[in-house]
Amino acid sequence: MSPAVPALRVTDPAAFGRVAVLMGGTSAEREVSLDSGNGVLAALRSRGVDATAVDGIPALVDAIRAGRVDRVFNILHGNRGGGEDGVVQGLLEALGVPYTGPGVLGSALTMDKIRTKQVWIAEGLPTPRFARVPAGGDLAAAIATVGLPAFVKPSCEGSSVGAARVVAESDVAHAVEVARAYGGEMxxxxxxxxxxxxxxxxxxxxxxxxxxxxxxxxxDYNAKYLADDTQYLCPGLEDAEERAIGELALAAFNAAGCSGWGRVDLMRERASGRLLLLEINTAPGMTSHSLVPKAAAQLGIDYAELCWRVLEQTVEVASA
Structure with missing residues (x-):
């Protein structure tokens, strides 16, 4: 049974005012963000929204100071100049500008995969076993603790940036080099x-x-954004399993202090059928290969309507 999607809360594009589609930035995911942002920009304009592209946080500050922004559709990805780590959310909160996606807490927490897992564990939610490796720490020892096979990835990056697979002892040296290149917590x-x-x-x-x-x-990155041979099966599960994964995703999203929109990534263990939480994306990709538009289309929501539904959550509608 498909989930019930509520009626649109906003029907007049003028209600949004001047919308800055915040994209690009300086994170490792800049190019993906630009691709997503241009899609969102075209979609909003196609429905009559007064939307303008803004590349990065400094440009956004200038546009707000000039009085050209009433609300922000945030499609920046990543941290360090991306828009998923709570920094731009805090800025917009301070300036009183509504924006899409989770607030400061949910954004900052979920950008950090390790701390997100710690919250899930505290809430009794399932996630694969893991080890934290501080910058410069003994990655090989952590891999030995977790056991093979394992993934090694920066705690605060997305889009499979900097991820390495370790399926044999011979892969450890490469993983160490990947970790050294990023220099942060792994x-x-x-x-x-x-x-x-x-x-x-x-x-x-x-x-x-x-x-x-x-x-x-x-x-990997190629399969996510470049390849055309990845299969996407939607819905991915059936009946009781599909209801269970939806309930778990909502529980994980709420436990991490998230609201608005986002995407929860999981694994289903083949041997046991257990669902295990991996991470949350608070400004998911909106490219031609992206997953949220594919899921929305299953419910009859096209790309432009999806962008509208994300944006309308920034508008307070007076109760009757």
């Missing part, structure tokens, strides 16, 4: 053998899950 996570799934959250609704079947061994 997450060593048990590699779950099974199905990779994702659930988009829109308001209080979990959209149909998507099961991702890459042509290669794993769902």
């Amino acid at each position: 997450l060593v996570e048990e590699m779950v053998v099974g199905d990779e799934l994702t659930v988009a959250v829109l308001g209080d609704v979990a959209l149909p899950s998507i099961r991702i079947v890459p042509a290669g061994e794993w769902y």
Whole structure:
């Protein structure tokens, strides 16, 4: 059974005022953000919204100071100049400008995969076993603790940036080099053998899950944004399992202090059928290969309507 999607709360594009579509920035995910942002910009304009592209946080500050922005559609990705780490959210809160996506707490927490896992564990929510490696720490020892196979990835990056697979002892040296290149805290996570799934959250609704079947061994940057041979099965599960994954995704999203919209990534362990939480994306990709538009389309919500539904959450509608 498909989730119930509420009626649109806003029907007049003028209600949004002047919308800055915040994209690009200076994070490692700049190019993906520009691709997403241009899609969102075209979609909003197609529905009559007065939307303008703004590249990065300094340009956004200038536009706000000049009185050209009433609200922000944030499609920056990543941290350090990206818009998913709570920094731009805090800025907009201080300036009184409404924006899409989770607030300061949810954004800052979920940018950090390790701290997000710690919150989930405290809430009794399932996640693969892992080890934290501080900058300059003994990555090889952490891998030995977690066991093989394992993933090594920066705690505060997205889009599979800087991720390494360690399936044999011979892979450890490469993982160490990857960690050294990034220089920050690293997450060593048990590699779950099974199905990779994702659930988009829109308001209080979990959209149909998507099961991702890459042509290669794993769902890396190329499979996410470049390849055309990755399969996306939606819904990814059936009946009781589909309801269970939606409920778990909403519980994980709420536990992390998130609201608005986002995407929860999970694994289903092949041997046991257990669902395990991986991470949350608070400004998910909106490119032609992206997952949230695919899930929304399953409910008859096209790309332009999806962008509208995300944006309308920034508008306070007076109760009757």
